Amino acid sequence: xxxxxxxxxxxxxxxxxxxxxxxxxxxxxxxxxxxxxxxxxxxxxxxxxxxxxxxxxxxxxxxxxxxxxxxxxxxxxxxxxxxxxxxxxxxxxxxxxxxxxxxxxxxxxxxxxxxxxxxxxxxxxxxxxxxxxxxxxxxxxxxxxxxxxxxxxxxxxxxxxxxxxxxxxxxxxxxxxxxxxxxxxxxxxxxxxxxxxxxxxxxxxxxxxxxxxxxxxxxxxxxxxxxxxxxxxxxxxxxxxxxxxxxxxxxxxxxxxxxxxxxxxxxxxxxxxxxxxxxxxxxxxxxxxxxxxxxxxxxxxxxxxxxxxxxxxxxxxxxxxxxxxxxxxxxxxxxxxxxxxxxxxxxxxxxxxxxxxxxxxxxxxxxxxxxxxxxxxxxxxxxx
Numbered sequence: 573x574x575x576x577x578x579x580x581x582x583x584x585x586x587x588x589x590x591x592x593x594x595x596x597x598x599x600x601x602x603x604x605x606x607x608x609x610x611x612x613x614x615x616x617x618x619x620x621x622x623x624x625x626x627x628x629x630x631x632x633x634x635x636x637x638x639x640x641x642x643x644x645x646x647x648x649x650x651x652x653x654x655x656x657x658x659x660x661x662x663x664x665x666x667x668x669x670x671x672x673x674x675x676x677x678x679x680x681x682x683x684x685x686x687x688x689x690x691x692x693x694x695x696x697x698x699x700x701x702x703x704x705x706x707x708x709x710x711x712x713x714x715x716x717x718x719x720x721x722x723x724x725x726x727x728x729x730x731x732x733x734x735x736x737x738x739x740x741x742x743x744x745x746x747x748x749x750x751x752x753x754x755x756x757x758x759x760x761x762x763x764x765x766x767x768x769x770x771x772x773x774x775x776x777x778x779x780x781x782x783x784x785x786x787x788x789x790x791x792x793x794x795x796x797x798x799x800x801x802x803x804x805x806x807x808x809x810x811x812x813x814x815x816x817x818x819x820x821x822x823x824x825x826x827x828x829x830x831x832x833x834x835x836x837x838x839x840x841x842x843x844x845x846x847x848x849x850x851x852x853x854x855x856x857x858x859x860x861x862x863x864x865x866x867x868x869x870x871x872x873x874x875x876x877x878x879x880x881x882x883x884x885x886x887x888x889x890x891x892x893x894x895x896x897x898x899x900x901x902x903x904x905x906x907x908x909x910x911x912x913x914x915x916x917x918x919x920x921x922x923x924x925x926x927x928x929x930x931x932x933x934x935x936x937x938x939x940x941x942x943x944x945x946x947x948x949x950x951x952x953x954x955x956x
Contacts, residue, residue, distance in 0.1 A: 609641040611935035612666030629937045644894045645932040651680035654926035683929035685730040685740040704936045714771045717751045723783040724751035752783035777816040790829040826887040845870045890928030899928045
């Protein structure tokens with residue numbers, strides 16, 4: 573039959589082309605290694621194919637990925653202790669936490685080594701939550717703290733004993749709990765172990781006219797530091813020795829505990845429109861003292877109308893040690909200041925100045941990772 577019959581011509585077949593060749597695994601791993609550290613990027617790569625998912629989820633690759641990015645996980649957001657406010661506020665695109673089914677009675681108490689510590693005063697219950705894997709562990713208050721009228725603070729930390737904490741999701745954990753009796757002005761502390769499942773021995777110290785404050789804590793080595801409500805002392809909880817001690821500070825006012833740039837204990841305070849940073853250093857004879865290391869003029873960072881509107885209501889509310897970021901409440905808003913670049917970002921509108929606990933993590937595969945939905949679990953969003 574003539575191919576021109578009926579006035580139509582048969583279309584020529586498309587030219588043959590060889591199948592697309594994917595890069596070899598060695599090259600592909602080097603490409604994946606250079607993705608940005610935020611979890612959304614490896615999460616998306618894991619959905620390209622089953623083979624890619626196997627490469628991304630391999631423990632050796634994820635260890636290389638952490639090392640390539642300096643071992644410091646990216647900050648993804650922060651937990652907020654303010655009643656009525658969102659318990660988690662994301663700061664990294666593509667990451668959010670769904671807490672729709674979480675009671676408003678739950679508030680943040682600490683966040684460290686990839687886990688958050690929440691508390692419910694009404695039920696006297698603690699919750700250790702790994703947002704990246706979805707793992708949850710509910711703990712009762714220590715018996716004495718449950719029976720008495722106490723003011724308390726706490727911290728969650730990895731119990732693996734390694735120096736880097738870029739991937740502690742599968743490691744055992746400890747919860748350090750510090751509480752003060754309203755009646756006797758005695759501050760006590762004990763530690764819960766996820767391995768034994770019980771609270772350890774309680775140790776106590778007399779803290780005249782002062783109670784432990786629920787502001788952010790600092791961890792130096794295996795020693796936890798908490799503020800006291802008199803705002804001129806810090807309580808030191810040595811977890812190895814299970815002992816408490818008091819440290820005086822050279823400043824009486826609204827401040828938070830931080831870590832200095834070279835690692836030791838520090839604190840930050842605001843006086844008028846100046847941010848003061850202090851560090852605790854040891855002399856040759858081993859006696860520790862406070863050193864005033866830096867003063868930051870906040871009038872050079874904030875617009876005049878912002879400072880005028882705050883009416884001197886300005887104080888620090890949180891610190892991200894890995895990111896070297898401090899959170900400052902400048903009424904009526906809360907800001908994040910990057911201490912290295914001196915860039916500022918507004919993060920909370922109409923905030924009340926309660927404590928902020930930064931959350932940082934690399935990508936970790938697990939049942940908590942979803943493409944959306946999933947109550948009280950991580951959502952890595954494919955949109956923004």
